[in-house]
Amino acid sequence: MKIYNLKKTQYLPISLSEAWEFFSTPKNLKEITPEHMGFKIRYSSGGEKMYPGQLICYKVNILPGIPVDWVTEITHVREPYYFVDEQRFGPYALWHHQHHFREVKDGVEMTDEVNYAIPFGVIGRIANSIFVEKEVKAIFDHRSKVLQDYFQNRTVTV
Template sequence: MKVYNLTRQQELPISLPEAWGFFSTPKNLAKITPEHMGFNIKYISGGDRMYPGQIIKYIVNVLPSVPVRWTTEITHVSEPHFFVDEQRFGPYAMWHHQHHFEETPGGVLMTDIVNYAIPFGPIGRFANWLFVEKQVKSIFEHRYKILEDYFKAKPVTV
């Protein structure tokens, strides 16, 4: 199974507690996901406060008008520095997403590290080359733009 990696960094002009508060709230994922993906949370175990073992179920369009059920588990949490979500059921053979937050003089450096694999062997590798890798990159490019706008006018309070 081939595992692919995507790493993205973004500096945001907010405090570490504000970054943690926003990104560790599962419901905020809908705010930064492209609308055409139809992101819809169906279930969050244990409420809105993130914890290791938390299960989040949602529906997302991985292809236009093709809804897929996706279940992730929050496997690691080290507040306010990082958390990890992993796919338990969904479109990927593997999805492991690390979210890191580091205080900087200008605010917070956020680093996303995604490792994923596509099912179906050679067909999956071809699908990744053809469109999946582009789609994953475009999701994170969309998030970058949304977060730039969302946090641009907010002052850093450290």
């Protein structure tokens, strides 16, 4: 199985507590996901705040008009510094997504690191090179722009 990696770091002009509040609330994921993906949370165990062991079930379009179920588990949480979600059921053979937050001068440095694998062996590797890798990158580029716009006029409050 070939494992691919995407790492994206972004500065946000908000406090560490504001970053944690936004990113640790599963319902905010819809706000930063491209609209064409038709993202919907179907179920989230245990309420609105994340915790280790929490399951979140989504419906998402992996290709236009092709919705799939995707279940992730929050496996690690160290508030307010990082959390990890891993796919339990969905379109990938492996999905391991780390979210890291670090306080820096006048804001927060946020780093997303995703390790993923595509099923179907050689066919999956070809699919990754043709469109999956581009789509994963486009999703995180979209998130980056939405977050920049959303937080651009904020003043860091400690």
